[in-house]
Amino acid sequence: MSDIIYNKFDWEVQPPHLHPDYKSTVFRAPTKPLIALKQSLAELSGPVFGDFNLGPLDHDLSKNSIVNGEPLGERIVVHGKVMNENGQSIPNTLIEIWQANSCGRYVHKVDQHDAPLDPNFLGAGRCMTDSEGNYKFYTIKPGAYPWGNHYNAWRPNHIHFSLFGANITNRLVTQMYFPGDPLLQYDPIFLGVPPKGRELLISKFDLSITEDNFALGYRFDFVLRGNNATPFENI
Amino acid sequence: MKQTPSQTVGPYFAYGLTPEQYLYDFRSLADNKMVSFTDHPEAIQIEGQVFDGQGNVIPDAMLEIWLKDSENGLFGRFGTGTETGNKFVFHTLKPKPFANEAPFLSVILFMRGQLIHSYTRIYFEDEQALNAKDEVLNSIPAERRNTLIAQKTKYGYRFDIHMQGDQETVFFDI
Numbered sequence: 001m002s003d004i005i006y007n008k009f010d011w012e013v014q015p016p017h018l019h020p021d022y023k024s025t026v027f028r029a030p031t032k033p034l035i036a037l038k039q040s041l042a043e044l045s046g047p048v049f050g051d052f053n054l055g056p057l058d059h060d061l062s063k064n065s066i067v068n069g070e071p072l073g074e075r076i077v078v079h080g081k082v083m084n085e086n087g088q089s090i091p092n093t094l095i096e097i098w099q100a101n102s103c104g105r106y107v108h109k110v111d112q113h114d115a116p117l118d119p120n121f122l123g124a125g126r127c128m129t130d131s132e133g134n135y136k137f138y139t140i141k142p143g144a145y146p147w148g149n150h151y152n153a154w155r156p157n158h159i160h161f162s163l164f165g166a167n168i169t170n171r172l173v174t175q176m177y178f179p180g181d182p183l184l185q186y187d188p189i190f191l192g193v194p195p196k197g198r199e200l201l202i203s204k205f206d207l208s209i210t211e212d213n214f215a216l217g218y219r220f221d222f223v224l225r226g227n228n229a230t231p232f233e234n235i
Numbered sequence: 236m237k238q239t240p241s242q243t244v245g246p247y248f249a250y251g252l253t254p255e256q257y258l259y260d261f262r263s264l265a266d267n268k269m270v271s272f273t274d275h276p277e278a279i280q281i282e283g284q285v286f287d288g289q290g291n292v293i294p295d296a297m298l299e300i301w302l303k304d305s306e307n308g309l310f311g312r313f314g315t316g317t318e319t320g321n322k323f324v325f326h327t328l329k330p331k332p333f334a335n336e337a338p339f340l341s342v343i344l345f346m347r348g349q350l351i352h353s354y355t356r357i358y359f360e361d362e363q364a365l366n367a368k369d370e371v372l373n374s375i376p377a378e379r380r381n382t383l384i385a386q387k388t389k390y391g392y393r394f395d396i397h398m399q400g401d402q403e404t405v406f407f408d409i
């Protein structure tokens with residue numbers, strides 16, 4: 001067995017389990033200390049998904065559920081790189097994507113927000129990183145939506161992501177926000193992240209990926225856990 | 236480089252992560268049938284519920300199970316929003332034990348109200364000899380050890396997860 005050990009959660013940037021301003025954490029956060037676990041083969045492995053798992057329009061949420069026309073809203077293209085803390089890119093890894101429509105309404109049956117559904121927009125997709133760890137997908141910019149946490153609570157515009165990386169220690173579920181959103185300063189989910197980590201969740205507007213007459217571009221990089229392996233040197 | 240911070244999976248993950256289970260028109264990449272009973276007559280069923288600190292069953296959690304042994308790497312995913320009693324159910328194999336290690340399944344748990352996911356493990360009641368000498372189980376205070384042990388039932392195994400309280404499940408820092 002190799003003696004590679006993956007880094008643990010970096011609590012300088014990761015949110016705590018209990019964050020009382022986000023009320024649902026109060027009865028759902030573990031209260032007893034986590035038990036340290038030596039990483040074994042189970043932790044140093046994980047499921048592998050391939051290109052063949054994806055449908056041809058999985059990477060284009062603006063097209064993958066068209067019934068009778070284009071979905072309404074602002075078309076965007078999101079791209080970036082998946083890396084680890086050592087700065088190594090993570091090729092051929094799956095990114096799952098879900099979000100509200102441009103009006104801030106989720107297709108999910110539980111979502112009762114009084115904003116219209118879009119018959120041409122599901123809000124689910126996925127893509128893989130290429131051999132250099134880069135990814136890109138198209139979608140419609142999601143709208144803000146109210147939630148029941150407190151009076152006048154609104155979630156900032158965000159896209160949900162799920163990533164696997166090298167093994168199950170690398171598992172990441174997160175949300176990407178948009179630059180300059182005035183709701184960020186009031187959102188207890190975003191503010192659950194320590195100040196040092198917050199900027200890492202805000203995408204950057206990117207004119208270089210913006211497509212003329214077609215879609216605004218945003219850049220968002222993901223950094224998964226790194227490990228103690230000595231970086232490979234080309235000599 | 237700094238890790239990308241985690242954010243909650245939220246209440247609306249189902250059509251993106253477990254679409255077929257929740258009857259959305261999008262293909263699922265993973266489900267709770269890690270193996271089929273037809274191909275594997277030795278397969279087992281594991282079911283349970285997830286409880287919050289007030290003893291209520293959590294109807295919007297998502298579990299992922301990872302089995303890694305000398306023969307297989309099997310992955311399953313299931314949300315607690317579709318079965319009666321908001322149960323989760325998985326069909327899987329019992330992992331082959333490595334030397335001196337009790338067999339276990341890795342569990343990754345997500346839900347609204349968790350800004351960051353939790354890791355736990357499922358061990359098996361009917362592996363007493365291996366459980367008794369297992370290094371990981373022995374590193375856990377005796378009174379909490381049984382929170383990780385699935386109980387044998389008529390149908391397979393039962394494994395409940397308690398986020399808080401007297402029976403709070405052991406979660407790992409991995």
Ligand SMILES: [Fe+2]
Nearest residue numbers: 155158160245
């Ligand atoms: Fe959301």
